[in-house]
Amino acid sequence: MKRRGKIIGNICAWCLLCAVALLSVFYAYPALTSEKETKNNERPVVLSLWHIDTFEGGKGSRANFLKNAATAFGKEKRDCVILVSDYTAAGAKAAFESGKYPDLLSFGIGFDADPALFIPFDDLFFSGGTGTKKGKSVAYPWCAGAYAVFSRSGDFSRLSADTVIVSKGGGNLAETACALHLGSVAETIGDEGIFDDGETAAERKSVIAEDSLAAYVDFLNGKKEYLFGTQRDLYRFAARGTEIHAQTVNVYNDLYQYIGVLNCGEATGEEAENQKTARRFGRSFVSYLLAEKVQSTLDKIGMFSLSADIYGADTGAGAMESALQGKNGKKIVWTANVFMSEAARKDTEKFAAEGEIVQLKKFLKSV
Known part of the structure; x- marks a missing residue:
């Protein structure tokens, strides 16, 4: 009987030990992987892009073109989502006056934007988007008419x-x-x-x-x-x-659809870091939009690129x-x-x- 009781005791001890081990794994594993899961489940940076038509386009919607480009950009970056909204000039002006601003703005001549709201580009220059005669460009054409x-x-x-x-x-x-x-x-x-x-x-x-x-x-x-x-x-x-x-016509053109990254208001702490991140992704999207891969598809909306050859030389x-x-x-x-x-x-x-x-x-x- 003593031997049998000892065996039963050993079995119980082993069962208890296994239970403790299983519980340890159950509770410890989430703690060990929480950092990795948090990183993988971080919410992407969400930017707003407002598009304003101030002159006639070609044969399609410039706003839809931007939406498609933003979707493709998001698939490549995965940690950034750009929400494109179509605004009238009057609607955007009213929003600006109420203190609401987007992260990026697509606009043309005829919308009274304040160049002080934009971040200057270091690597892009276009005379029509300077805001001042000899300043840096704060807006650059992503497509054009003629x-x-x-x-x-x-x-x-x-x-x-x-x-x-x-x-x-x-x-x-x-x-x-x-x-x-x-x-x-x-x-x-x-x-x-x-x-x-x-x-x-x-x-x-x-x-x-x-x-x-x-x-x-x-x-x-x-x-x-x-x-x-x-x-x-x-x-x-x-x-x-x-x-x-x-x-x-070579002598004059103002049919340029510009894009710029906005910097609205001073911030401190976490908000300042968020703004810095938004600007970085905003500039990244501008570079993406101006790349030949995107520029070469402007024929879908009947517009022109300042750099890419899209149309045949023997066409209008x-x-x-x-x-x-x-x-x-x-x-x-x-x-x-x-x-x-x-x-x-x-x-x-x-x-x-x-x-x-x-x-x-x-x-x-x-x-």
Whole structure:
């Protein structure tokens, strides 16, 4: 009996020991792996990107293009999610005035943004996105449109203020572009500045400008021989099956869709670290958006890249792309700063409408 009791006691002891061991593993394992699980289960950084259309695009949605790019970026990074929202200029302005800001902003001329809200780029420069004449760029174009003169005959010899109608499709300065292209006043820019060739203001003529769709219809109905329009008109003609000829515009362009990373307000402690992380991911997304892999797909929305070759040289879009990139031997001479105020934009269009080309160029240099 004693021997049997001893055996039973040993068995109980071993069972108790095994139970303790199992419980130790059960409770110790989560503690040992908690750091790894926490790291794997960390919530990704979430950034907001607001997109604003201020001028007509090509044939698709720029906001949807950004959403697709943001999704692809998130799949690559995995630790960052970018939420893209489509805003009107008025809606974004109201949000800014109430103290609400995104982490990134996609916008064009016609939206009154404050350049002080943006973080300067160290490795990107574009004169239209500086905010100041000699400062660093705080916004850079991720896609662009272009101006062109359209003719059904292909004969541009009669192009003048009397024979052209201007298509206006947003906050861009279409009349300014047309006036500069027509060259209403010949001037020479020398060491002493800009000189008028003697033509009087009374001899200068302004052009007729209409909303884009009305201008397009009036042109097709023969109201004017030429239409001064954009890439949007190129796709309108294509959809209609209209044979058209395009004369590219090199002298001026303001059809740039910019992107910038915002830095809104001072913060300390953990909030400051969060802002620093947001800026880092924001700049990373800008680099991703400007990479050739993404830029080469802008034909999906009928827009142009400042760097990637997308369209065939023998197409209307290809000719406009070459003019925009300066591949035809002529670079874009003038642009308007995207941070130009509403009052300055009105003054610019006023000079253009009155044919005051010398004053117009002086003004563009000053803002």
